[in-house]
Every structure is written in structure tokens, then in C-alpha cells.
Amino acid sequence: MRVEAEEGKQQAPDVAPRWPRRPSSVLAGSREGLAAVSAALTGAVGSALAIARWPTGPLRAGAPADVLAAAKAALGGDGIPEEGMGSEAALARLGRVLVEHGLHLSHAHAVAHLQPPPLAVAVAADALASASNASLDTYDSGPSAIAVERWLIAGLIELAGLGSSADGVLTPGGSLSNLMGLLLARDAAALRRGIDARKEGVSALPGPVVFCSELAHFSVHRACAALGLGEGAVRPVPTDSRRRMSPDALAAMLRELGPEHTPLAIIATAGTTDFGSVDPLPQIAAIAAEHGVWLHVDAAYGFGTLFSERLAPRLAGIELADSITLDLHKLGWQPAAASVLLVSDAKAFTALERQVAYLNPEDDSEAGYDGLLGRSLQTTRRPDAVKVAATLLAHGRRGLGDMVDTCHDLARHAEARIKAEPELELVAPAELTTVVFRYRTGEDPAREDEINGQLRRRLMETGVALIGRTAVRLDGPGSPERVCLKFTLLNPTTTPEELDALVNAVLAAGRACSPRYQKGAA
Structure with a gap:
């Protein structure tokens, strides 16, 4: 029976289909x-x-x-x-x-961000994964992709030293991993108070607060805003001379917290974006356990050091976390995105479980036809685990560890070269693979800020180099932030000679931007 169109509304003309149609392209999934x-x-x-x-x-x-x-x-x-x-x-x-x-991230002078040149095997595997167009939400959307992700998660759990109850899931980036970690922490805190946060909302929790280093990634603030806690819920904890969260300061802040507040989580950082500093994880874990607070470790940058026998000890204590963020599109040389959220207890994902008739009906799930919908905030989710699995199979832990060590050696070389140059001031040494420094002219600090910003832009505009920039309080808390420069070294094919040439390019750009140097040269 034909349904007549409503008066005044237009319909598309009833045109008979033309068969056979001329295919405009070949579909990839065959x-x-x-x-x-x-x-x-x-x-x-x-x-x-x-x-x-x-x-x-x-x-x-x-x-x-x-x-x-x-x-x-x-x-x-x-x-x-x-x-x-x-x-x-x-x-x-x-x-x-x-x-x-x-x-061109493979160029030796591309050192601005935590953005490595990806491994060729990972790029090829990513193309294969895209051709399949599998999704991870249901079994019938991609069984092989589900198997690959579960294999990868098991390997990362072992690498992190988590127990047999642990689980994990891939996410679209470290910011989303941190958001999910805080969501699970919020729901765990609510559960302890007999509250269903999904139904009653965060307003049922009195004064929720989140503790993190004053150098924690800004995604922590964003996550609190997205979860309805507000950015004001973040309580920054002071850092020590090595730019690590102070356990004493954290303990004092928790002791001073009144009954009108609910501590949701402590977020430790294993590899700060600018400095690569790692918070003292064992001490922070002990404090979290004493107060019954969820411990999330943002190891987006630093987790890759676990591939290295030399640097892995710096992450001692990460196995004590309730949840961990890691990004393998940093120290893992993957095409973005390849982030993971690990949890020490798979039951933490209960808050994300959903039973949907058209995706995972209960009888299908009971028969084993289930996917990973209940571990993610996403529904359709691409098989990013494929490229990581290809990398691990191709290179193994030792191969990636050698790459990590090489980048660390390059950072130490850059540190030594910077310390040897009178015109450069080392601001932060090479904890992992970053070095922070400043070009000095002996002028007013504000004028030096301008010159540091100008020289970086000059390097970009001439196409000579791409270096990082940040702001640091050089004279401690309360002092003005000063513009600093940064090398983030993630290219293991770079040579010390190429790094020396980069430092020379920085010096040349600084001199070109400094009126005092130009006058002296004249």
C-alpha cells in the first residue's frame, strides 16, 4: 500500500533503478x-x-x-x-x-613533540586493519580483531606487572584513557558510598576532588570538566627539585581534607610531557592505599621505558596502580592513535557494561558471541591493536628497548652539548628522551623570552628545524614563567652529528634574532 505524501511536501521522483550499475571503485574487503x-x-x-x-x-x-x-x-x-x-x-x-x-618526522631535526616517526611495519599493518574495517564492539563485527586486541592487552598487562585480574582496552588517545581512568575512579568512589553514579550523577558525591602533580597533563582538568566534576576539583600537588610530585605534600593535603570532600583519585605521572620526570610511584601508592583512594598512573609518555632494561626500573611501582594510561604512539613508534587503559581489576569496567538488543543480546553473549562494547565509551572502534601486534611480533621487546635506549642516549648527548655552550642554559636534564633549555643573551629575561620564541619560529619558517617550546618557572614557585625550548628525541636513526648540527642551527637562529649579538658582531 502506497503512503501518500503530506500536502505541500515534495518527494524525490520515482525513478526506476538502472541495472547493472557501473562500479566506481573496488571495495577493499575482498x-x-x-x-x-x-x-x-x-x-x-x-x-x-x-x-x-x-x-x-x-x-x-x-x-x-x-x-x-x-x-x-x-x-x-x-x-x-x-x-x-x-x-x-x-x-x-x-x-x-x-x-x-x-x-617529515623521520628528519633528524623534527624534535618538537611526543610524535615519533612510525615504524614501517606498523604503517603497513594499519593499512591491513583499515582494509578489514573491523570493529571491536561485537563478535560479528570483527572476531580476528578482538582476538588480536585481547592478545595485546595480555602482553601489556604482563609488561606492567599487573596481576591475573587485570584487563584493558585501546582508546583513541591518552586524553581519553585518562578520562576513562577518572570515570572508573569516580564510580568506584561512589560505589564505596552506596551510590550508583550512572543513575544518581556526581552530585550525590560530596565535594569530589582529584589530586595530581602540578605538572600533570592538562587532560586531567579536561576529564574533570567532562565528568561534571569541574576543573576546580583538581588539587595540584607541589613538585620537588626533580619535578616529581612530593609525597609529603600529597599526604598533608589528604590529611587536611575535611569530611565535606570525597577524594576520587590520585593521579601520578610517569613521564611528564615537558621533562620526562616520573613521580615516586611506590610512595604515592602507599599513600593511596592508606587513604583508600584510587591510584591512576598517567604513563602515556613513560610506559615505553618498560621495553628497556636500562630505564624500566624508573617505573618501579607502576604495578601498584588501579589504572594506567599508556600511549604507544609515543615511545612505541606507532601511527596515532595507539593508547591503552589498563586496570588492575577487570570488575572496574562494570560501569561501562551495556546490553543492547541489536549488538549483544543476552543469549548471544551467553553463547560466546560477545565483543568488547562493555570496556569502552565507544561503540564502533577500529582495530588499532593490529599495528601494535605487528610491531611486537616483528621487533620483540628487545628491539623496542634498543630504540628507547638509543633515544635516551641522544637526549644525554644533547644535554652535554647544551651544557657546553655558553649561549645556552640547561633547564632540565634528560630523564627520558627530552631536554629543556633556553637561549641566553644576558639581556632582560622578558626580552630573552621574546628571542626564544622568535628563534623557534625562524627555524620553522626557514624549514631548517622543528623544535619544541614550553614555559618554566626558573626561580621556583611564584616566579614568572619563562619561555624555554625543548628537544623531544624519538628518532632512533638520528646520529650525534645530526644532533650537533641541530644545536648549531639553534645557535645561529638565536644570534640572528638577538640585536645585542648583531651589534657585537658588527
């Missing part, structure tokens, strides 16, 4: 599709190698507006084209844009 993916990638890579004009530095020289405008023009201007140009031409064009106008 034997023929995989062959097409292989051919397309081979052609795109070949075009990039043969046609694209590769920058001599880590990025294309030019002002940001000019580089972005050139990239847009190279894409073909505004708007979606009415007719396609075909896969080969499209990939060749995009490949050229990415090469000529993008960032």
Missing part, C-alpha cells in the same frame, strides 16, 4: 580488494618518490598562511569535484600534497 589496495599504495608511493619535491628540512619553508594556501591550491581549490579523477590520480595528488606541504 581478495580482489586487497590486491587493489596494494596496487594503489604502490602507485601512490611511487609517485611521491618520483614526482614530489621533498623539503630539505623537516617541513616546508614559508609563513604558515602561505604553506596552507599552497597546499589547498595543490588539492585543486575549493569544493568537492563534480566528477572524480580516479584512484591513481587522486592518490598521486594527495601523496604529493602530503610530501611537499607536510611534516
Whole structure:
């Protein structure tokens, strides 16, 4: 029976379908599709190698507006084209844009962020995972992908030293892992008070607070805001001379907390973004246990040191955490994203469990046809574990450990070189793979701030180097924040000579930006 359209409303014309339709492309999820993916990638890579004009530095020289405008023009201007140009031409064009106008993390002078050049095996495996288009929420959305993730989680649990009750899940990034860790901590605190946080909300918890180092990642504040706690729930704990959370200060703050407040979590950092400093985990864990507070360790940066026999002892105590954030798209050389949340007790995921008729009906789950929907805030979730599994199978723990050690050695080399230069001031030594320093001219500190910012932009605009920038209180609490520069060394193929050339480039840029030096040279 045909349903008539409502008066005044238009309907699409009733046009008979045309069969057979001409396929516009080959779909990837088949034997023929995989062959097409292989051919397309081979052609795109070949075009990039043969046609694209590769920058001599880590990025294309030019002002940001000019580089972005050139990239847009190279894409073909505004708007979606009415007719396609075909896969080969499209990939060749995009490949050229990415090469000529993008960032080359494999260049020795790309040292700005915790953003490594990814391993080739991980990139290839990521393409395979994308071709399958599997999802992790249900068994019938990707059984092999589920098996790979469970294998990976088991290996990471063992690496972290967690017990047999532990579990974990991959997430879209460290910020989301921290958010989930705090969500589980909130619900655990509510459960201790006989509250169902999912139904009653956080308002049922009196004055929830979260303790973390004053140098903790800003995602902690964002997570508190997203969970309805408000950023004011964060209580920053002072750090010591090595930029680690002070256990004495933490203990005092907990003792002074009145009954009108509920301590939800203590968040320790294993590898601060700027300094690579690791909070004293055993002492913090003891304090958390004494007060019955959830301990979350943000090891987004530092977890990769567990691959290294040399550096793994710095994370002693991580096995005492209730939850752990780790990012293998940092010290793991994975294409982003490859973040994981581990928990010491799988029961912590109870708060995320959902039974949905069209995804995981109860009788299907009881028969074993279940997925990982109940471990994540996501429904559709891509198989990011595939690239990590390929890396671990290809290189093993020792192979990754050697890469970690090499980057640590490079950081120590940079530290020594910086200390040897009169124009440079070492601000923070190489705890992991970062070094923080400052270009000095002997002028007013505010003027030196300007010069440090200018020299970094000069290096980017000329395409010579990409270095990091941060702000540090050089004279202790309460002092003004000063602009500092940072090397984040995550490229194990870099040589000491290339690192020396980078320091020389920093010195040259600083001199070019310093009027005092120019006057002296004249």
C-alpha cells in the first residue's frame, strides 16, 4: 500500500533503478580488494618518490598562511569535484600534497613533540586493519580483531606487572584513557558510598576532588570538566627539585581534607610531557592505599621505558596502580592513535557494561558471541591493536628497548652539548628522551623570552628545524614563567652529528634574532 505524501511536501521522483550499475571503485574487503589496495599504495608511493619535491628540512619553508594556501591550491581549490579523477590520480595528488606541504618526522631535526616517526611495519599493518574495517564492539563485527586486541592487552598487562585480574582496552588517545581512568575512579568512589553514579550523577558525591602533580597533563582538568566534576576539583600537588610530585605534600593535603570532600583519585605521572620526570610511584601508592583512594598512573609518555632494561626500573611501582594510561604512539613508534587503559581489576569496567538488543543480546553473549562494547565509551572502534601486534611480533621487546635506549642516549648527548655552550642554559636534564633549555643573551629575561620564541619560529619558517617550546618557572614557585625550548628525541636513526648540527642551527637562529649579538658582531 502506497503512503501518500503530506500536502505541500515534495518527494524525490520515482525513478526506476538502472541495472547493472557501473562500479566506481573496488571495495577493499575482498581478495580482489586487497590486491587493489596494494596496487594503489604502490602507485601512490611511487609517485611521491618520483614526482614530489621533498623539503630539505623537516617541513616546508614559508609563513604558515602561505604553506596552507599552497597546499589547498595543490588539492585543486575549493569544493568537492563534480566528477572524480580516479584512484591513481587522486592518490598521486594527495601523496604529493602530503610530501611537499607536510611534516617529515623521520628528519633528524623534527624534535618538537611526543610524535615519533612510525615504524614501517606498523604503517603497513594499519593499512591491513583499515582494509578489514573491523570493529571491536561485537563478535560479528570483527572476531580476528578482538582476538588480536585481547592478545595485546595480555602482553601489556604482563609488561606492567599487573596481576591475573587485570584487563584493558585501546582508546583513541591518552586524553581519553585518562578520562576513562577518572570515570572508573569516580564510580568506584561512589560505589564505596552506596551510590550508583550512572543513575544518581556526581552530585550525590560530596565535594569530589582529584589530586595530581602540578605538572600533570592538562587532560586531567579536561576529564574533570567532562565528568561534571569541574576543573576546580583538581588539587595540584607541589613538585620537588626533580619535578616529581612530593609525597609529603600529597599526604598533608589528604590529611587536611575535611569530611565535606570525597577524594576520587590520585593521579601520578610517569613521564611528564615537558621533562620526562616520573613521580615516586611506590610512595604515592602507599599513600593511596592508606587513604583508600584510587591510584591512576598517567604513563602515556613513560610506559615505553618498560621495553628497556636500562630505564624500566624508573617505573618501579607502576604495578601498584588501579589504572594506567599508556600511549604507544609515543615511545612505541606507532601511527596515532595507539593508547591503552589498563586496570588492575577487570570488575572496574562494570560501569561501562551495556546490553543492547541489536549488538549483544543476552543469549548471544551467553553463547560466546560477545565483543568488547562493555570496556569502552565507544561503540564502533577500529582495530588499532593490529599495528601494535605487528610491531611486537616483528621487533620483540628487545628491539623496542634498543630504540628507547638509543633515544635516551641522544637526549644525554644533547644535554652535554647544551651544557657546553655558553649561549645556552640547561633547564632540565634528560630523564627520558627530552631536554629543556633556553637561549641566553644576558639581556632582560622578558626580552630573552621574546628571542626564544622568535628563534623557534625562524627555524620553522626557514624549514631548517622543528623544535619544541614550553614555559618554566626558573626561580621556583611564584616566579614568572619563562619561555624555554625543548628537544623531544624519538628518532632512533638520528646520529650525534645530526644532533650537533641541530644545536648549531639553534645557535645561529638565536644570534640572528638577538640585536645585542648583531651589534657585537658588527
